[in-house]
Amino acid sequence: MWNPWFIALYLLWSGVFAILEQQEKPQFPEPLNEEGFNTQLKAGLHVVEFYSPNCHHCKALAPTWEKTWETFYEEGKALHIAFSQVNCLLSGDLCAKEKIGYFPTIRLYGPSGVIKNFPDDAKRSMENLIDFARREANDPSNSEIVDIKSTSIQLSGDKFNQLLDGRGSQPILVSFWPSKAMRSTDDDMEFENCEDCRPFQRTWRVLSSRLLSSSISTGHVNCESSAKLCEELGFDDLVKIRNHSYERLPRVALIIPGRKVNNLFIYESKFSTSVSDYEDFATRVTRNSEAPFISSSDVKQIAERDFQLSASSAFASPPQNLHIVFAYNPKTVVQEDFAVLDHLVEPLSNIPNAYLYKSTDDMKQTSRSNLDSLYKIMNSNLDGPEKTIKEEFIDLNVMDQNPTFYVFRDGDRIPHVFPGYSTTEVRDVDRIVTWIESLSLPFMNEVSTSNFKELLNFIPEEYSGLAIQLIDTSSPVLFEKSSRFLEKFMLAGYDYEDFRMGYVVNVTSAERAKKSKKMSDLKGKGASAKKRIQAAIQDVPHVDDNKVVLGYIDISKSSNTLSNMGLAHRGDTYKAGDVIIINKVTKFVYEHNAAGDVLTSESSSKIKNALISALLPKATPSPPRISGHLLSTPFGDSFRFLDSLHQFGFFGYLGLLSVVLFSYKILRFYSRSKVNRKYKAKRNTLGILGKSNQKKLRD
Template sequence: MLFHWLASVAYLLYLGNFVLAINEDATERPIFPDPLNEEEFNSQMGSGLHIVEFYSPHCSHCKALAPTWKKAWETFYEEGQGLNITFSQVNCLLSGDLCNKEKIAYFPSIRLYGPSGFIKNFPENAKRTVENLIDFARREAYDPANAEVLDFKSLSIPIRGDQFNELLAGKGEHPMMVSFWPSKTMRNSDDNINFENCDECVPFQRTWRMLSSKLLAHNISTGHINCESSSNLCEELGFSDLVKIKNYSLDRVPKVALILPNRVVNNLFVYKSPFSTSVSDYEDFATRIVSNSEPPFISAKEVKEITQREFQIPSASILNVSPQKLHVVFSYDPETVVPEDLHVLGHLLEPLSAIPNAYLYKSTDNMKSASRSVFESMYQIINYNESEPVKTVKESYLDLNVMDQNPSLYVFKDGEKIPHIFPAYSTTEMRNVDYITSWIESVSLAPINEISPSTFDKLLDFNPEEYSGLVIQLIDISTGSKFEKSSRLLRKLIVGAYDYEDLRMQNVLNVADAKRLTKTEKMQALKKKGASAKKIVKASIEEIPRLDNHKVILGYIDISKSDNALSQLGLAHREQYSAGDVIVIDTINRYVYEHDIFGNILSSESPYNIRETLAAVFLPESSYSAGNIPRRAFRPSFGDSFGFSKLSGQLSFWRLLCVLSPIFLAYKALRILSRARINKRYKAKRNTVGLLGRANKKNLRD
């Protein structure tokens, strides 16, 4: 009896605990919210940031997005609470008036809202995945401009065509940033305009309002032009799509240009980077051009300070991390310089405006000596191994790169202890703007680059004549301690990369010496054979090509941002990766390496292992470990979902074309026929603007 009683009590206790556990789990787990109605929308948008999906329950793409949206909400809920940003929805079938007021033109529409209302759309070129939605939320939460309450009006003034021409004639008092719009009667850039085929126009109005205030602090005025009423001007500038819609399936976007005063040439600069609603992008564009138009002087001491700056990983806890700047220094002797030498600076303004964070300077200090000093600081870092001979600056490499030509150009980067010297052998190269621009672009990469799906392809293909590899450090900055660890390991990676650079420079010298020896032996052989003087002279003046190759690009991936950050790039191969792991990609031969010369997982804990591994991969002729490191073929998944890169490596171009062309043509034919039937059906009934928006408005991205 007692036994049965105890068993019953135990069972009841177990059942009670089970019920409590269920209740606790139910209370802890947040419930996916219902769509907002108009009253809730107006109330909630007044504070914090909100990513809102406007949808219709009858929209097939909305239905396809539904599970992705829910998972993004569940995954990001707690983090979003801390960042004060939420995912919300609006059912436009139930809240039609609200969607009409917000000018929702297609479904699903994903937008960012803040205290001042609509801020921007979810990026048009981004797939609607859980990772991309969360990444968008994080990125916008960290931008302080999104939380600003805009209680001021735009300071931008309307500009007519004749007024714009006066500015081009150099009659302006201050630099002026001008925006161009697909409108006819917009007096104030804040006006409530129904922009046709311009989804980004309304969010850009907010951007322009903020710019009009921020640029005023830099003594830069702002104005705006209605392209529909200034059609000739806009067409001359190449903005004809803002005058009249030419393709309804393509979105139009506002254009921006900067005009410098007191100049009649080289005074108009069009913003040619991809369209953005980021205030900082346009502010940087304008302020850099104004600064570069009157390059400040920089001293050798300041150059040394620039290269000593330590790289900081951007994070939520450090909001004001300065971008890594590119400092282009025009070095000259004031006693010998002529006006023609200085004219090149004005011609560099436009190309430099397209290179992020590129700043132009003048200097009368000895930049050759400054470059040597920068190199010396690199050698101070790489002499960490007491068992090795002391490494010193390779004077021959310095002589090979530093020209005695005056004037000359140098590029120094924040935190990088490797100067870049323009290879000019005469005044001809120093006055060749295209040649100079090409060189600056070839050295324009930041010392350390964040790697994402949007930057990965560019880094893989960057300047293959000089760069052979991409070295990727995995980091985790999700907590303070992990951030510190990742920063420490990244510094060690840099040391290992500098150590490899010393080996690489020696290899460049060895190759150059071998080619000189070959040239000498060739001349001696010709003399021995009794060759004609013409042949001997021709051999003697034969130029030895200057090769400075097998460089590597450094980058990092924050694995705390996404569970499949590596698989998105086709890099996931092992079950587990950790902060500190290093992945090396041979960008020329397309191989991936994850182990060091000893067969262990490659880690930046040992700069020596980094150096030796890079040498084994990229300088096999000077490494005892060449060929001993396991490797695998690199098969990118991002942007190459069907493995076409691998296929193209196995088939000739024409065979590949024969394989793909019938598939592509059949697909396009079906699409055209299908769209023609749909358009015919809709046009017979009514226009395509309605509850489901413009059917031909967007290339849907599900």
């Protein structure tokens, strides 16, 4: 028998515990009214959803919004950013004041008011909403209380043309607006068909102040009153509305003084209200237009900048810059060689973190030195026989041509040299830009739902693989483990690159041998001089494919990241240290080594071998076979054999249907033939139903 007093105490304690637990657990807040909106938004940052209870899309978003609030609540307190709502049915005046034109509208607000809209092209998922909040909390300009006045000056068409003629005293960043009489970008304006104009006013105000320290001024143009100028620049939509369902956006351009050509640079990247995006554009273009000098020791430091993982998932890792070096001999260079630098400034403005330099140092020797240090690291950290530099690969890729271009990436010890064999090629801007773009990815990429497809589609004919390391930064212990995993993962990437270099050398040697044999055969057959010359001048193809893009996913940021990418083949069994390899050409995913074990960074050599099996099986006589599955496969384990069919889409299934129909026809034909044979056999027998022996009947 239970003691009544014990039962009473137990019930009392359970009730108290439940009340305390309920008090500790934060409750989903009520929507803000106008008073609460004005009060709360004075502190920190707020991602605000303006909604209507009668809106179908708002109702569909409601569960996601509440789950996002609950998931991000504690982290948001640490980052000083919160998710809030405004019911526009109850707070109509507030929504009218904030110019809310549709539901749901999601905006970022700071102490000084609206900062930016949630991206229109981003799915309103919990992962994207939290990623948006983290990213904006990490941008210091969002937390600034902007009580300064814009220093941007209004420009007429004549004044703008004077600046284009090179008569400015300093670089000037100019914004173009769908307005007629805006004197200052601080003016409280009504912009028709331009929802982002109002947030961009704040962006421009901060920019005008920020750029002063870089000696860059700011100006603005009213396109409705300077119509001819804006139309000549291609900003026709800012002059007059041509489609009322199409949102107009402010445009931005930079003018460099002191030159009359190649001095106007239009911001062509995706529109943003981020201050840092335009600040980077203005300062980087200004700097690249000068192409400062860089030394061999500076390049060595660039290569030795080990990738550093951010200690918090809320903050991005340091940027990995791309350094393009124009190396030349001052004794042999001519003025025409430098002209290509002016033409590179504009295309480089659209490549994030790309910086242009000049150098008179021996970059070939610097490249060799970087490779020497890489192989020392590999030999001291990897098992197996000692690795040596592929001299033939260096001869193929590091030439004595001067001038030429080199690319060095932060933390990447492998040199990249422009494959140009003549002065003409080194002056070919389009070819140089294409080559630079092929190296524009950082050495180590953070993979997210927003850039996964971009990485997957990045030059597949050259980069045939995407290798992903899973990490977890949710605690100091897991952060340290993840940092070690990444170190081993990068070593595996270098190990694979060493193998790939050897493959490139073998392929090139085989092509050269084929060319030599062809020339020998032509000589032996007494071929004409014309044919022999044509064979001699035929280029051996410069093979440099089957590269791999390295990346990582922080699984502590979201539990749904892998599934949203179509990579959650093993359900919820993934953990930090696991490695996923994707063949970008076949779209097959590999998660196990040849022995069937899950790929992890515990063994760099196993990752390298898996990369070879997945991406370069033709490079070895008998490569170890590893099993994989199609990315986003619709089939379970029992029907995995259909993956090879599914990758061909409609034509794959059409082929299967054709095979099934053909097989059906064959079986039906065989069945009919069998029946006919039996029938004929019966007709040829004696008896009442069979054929009679005609000869005996006549007898």
